[in-house]
Amino acid sequence: MLEPLHRYWKLIHHLVIKENARILDISPDKKQIWMEMEKQGRKAAVRIAKIEYDWMNQLEKDVEQAKDSFRRVKKMILGRNLQFYNIYVSSYPPVDLRTPLGEHLQQENRIHLYFLSRDPSGEIADSAETILRDVGAETKWNPLMDGTDEEHENEARHYRKEVQHKQQALEKQDRSLLMFSRPRAIYPILAAIFLIFLWLEQNGESTNIVTLIEYGAKYNPAILDGEWWRLVTSMFLHIGFFHLIMNSLALFYIGGAVERMYGMFRFIIIYFTAGLFGSLASFAFNEQVSAGASGAIFGCFGALLYFGIIHRKLFFRTMGLNVLVILGINLAFGFAVPAVDNGAHIGGLAGGFLASSLVHLPGHGAKITQFPAIVLIPVLASGLYWAGQINEDKTDASMINVQLAQEYIQRDNIEEARRILHKMLDSVDNPSAYFVLGNTYLEENQYRQAAGNYEKAVSLNPELAQAHYNLSIAYLNLEKWEKAKQAIEEAKALNIEEQDDNVDVEQIESEIADRKG
Structure with a gap:
């Protein structure tokens, strides 16, 4: 009997062609279709399934699977309080269904179940008019007329083709939006x-x-x-x-x-x-x-x-x-x-x-x-x-400039390192900058300039052990024995030997004692 197939495609045709519902997904066997409906600002997901179940347990299992699919479909539809209309089209209801489907399964809010079938009693199955009214359709439903199987099949084929043509046109429009041109640049x-x-x-x-x-x-x-x-x-x-x-x-x-x-x-x-x-x-x-x-x-x-x-x-x-x-x-x-x-x-x-x-x-x-x-x-x-x-509240760039100057020193570009540090120190006092600047002068045996920068470094940060140590070397070469001794004592107190394996505190102390003596 082909009347249910005719009814199935006629309902889909009515929603897609007359109500502008948008098809979201079609099963490979064409027996299940998901659509998006929007009327007066209200959005809904509509599933229409062509089934032939003899028993309620089969239908109940399908209902649960449809709810799982609805969770996936919701991600494709933007909107709050999304309604779900799950519509079954069949020749007859299951033999053990004695009340309307929605009442039998006691569905939660926003999920609505319908059964569209040949039901002589009119007590169990829903009418197409009821379904269309509930989903918000605005056009009138034309009931199916009696006819032969061949007539029902021809009508179903006609409706299916019109739906497919519209869907193909919409998909072509979507493709033109998503794939306007090939990537070149x-x-x-x-x-x-x-x-x-x-x-x-x-x-x-x-x-x-x-x-x-x-x-x-x-x-x-x-x-x-x-x-x-x-x-x-x-x-x-x-x-x-x-x-x-x-x-x-x-x-x-x-x-x-x-x-x-x-x-x-x-x-x-x-x-x-x-x-x-x-x-x-x-x-x-x-x-x-x-x-x-x-x-x-x-x-x-x-x-x-x-x-x-x-x-x-x-x-x-x-x-x-x-x-x-x-x-x-x-x-x-x-x-x-x-x-x-x-x-x-x-x-x-x-x-x-x-x-x-x-x-x-x-x-x-x-x-x-x-x-x-x-x-x-x-x-x-x-x-x-x-x-x-x-903007003076940007992330502090001091360490970046100090690191950059050290990189230039390693490349033997002392002048560029000094340029960066002097420019930085024109706007901000930074102990690390003075320390690195002092190193550039120490490298060239300019001990007076080196000592001056180390003194500024330790005045800004008395905990800078390496600056105290290098300051003792500068003082030693300037023959300022007492200051050299004081500087190396400060470095020792700050555990310079634990911080840097390359220092030799004993040698500095020995040289101070020898030269002073």
Whole structure:
């Protein structure tokens, strides 16, 4: 008997064609269909299943499985208090069903069960009119007419074809939104990142702070001196192989998805705007030397979020939940780990969102959100640059400058080390800086200058044992025996020998005694 098949496809046809329900999933045998309904702001998941169960235990098992599937489907539909309408179409109800299905199973709130079948008594099965009214349908149901099996089969086939044609048209429309073009720009960007990394490794090390700064990393003092191009070049540098691989994989998948949606030219604008915003935010709020494509990658997240605002249903049917989870994890990780430049991440995210709003999605025409973006992008970029120039509450850069000076000393570039330290000490007194500056003079046997810097170091930090020790050497060579003796005693009291295996306190004490005598 083909009447139930006819009824099954007629109900699906009515909801899809007349009520604009959207099919979310179809089982391989076409006997189960999930749909999304939205009427007057109320959203619902509708499942229609073609079954032939003789006993209630079979039906009860299917109901439980449907509830499990509903939990998965809910992630594809954005909305609160989502209703679930589970509709069974069959020739006859199970023989041991004596009351309407919903009453028999006592379903919880927001889950509604219906049984659409041939039921001469009219007491157990539900009518199509009741089902359509409950799901919020606005068009009238035309009851099935009696007919032969061949007529029912032909009608079912007709309804199925119309539903499939509409579904194919909607899927084609979705594909055109998600895959507007093939990725092209992403590959030369990745190639440039890899080639620059190899270049960095051959000319030093990608983890060496001096190498990073020399080849264009974000370094605030240099930017303040006019080297603004570092805001761009830092996007192509990476600190170590792990950093390179993680960012490259993220860029390949997330950036590739964004380029498919927005097209090559829009993607390039989004990518570089986001990268620039990430660098500016890092300049404004973080004094650490930084590099990497993270800001641009977070900008791609911003582009996906903008797509989600414009096409909310498609976004959550496809990638939405995964995007939000991954983004949330990355932001939380950035806040939890101090070494991560979360300012660059958030700046890139905002920049990517604004750039996406500016260029908009292809084929959508002008949108009012484009005009505020034209103003906001230059205003916010200028604001971040201005904040970077005046913000004195950024992460302390003193140790970075001291480390950088030490690196230059190891490379025998004493003058550059002194330039960095003198410039730093013009604005802030730092004991470590005075100590390293003293070392540069001690290396060249300029003991008076060395002693002066060590004295400033220990006056700022009396616990700096190494400064006391080196000060004793400077005093020894300046023939200031009492001061040399006092300095070495201070170093001993601070356990200098436990801190540094290379010191020889006894030798210094012996030389002081010999020369003084």
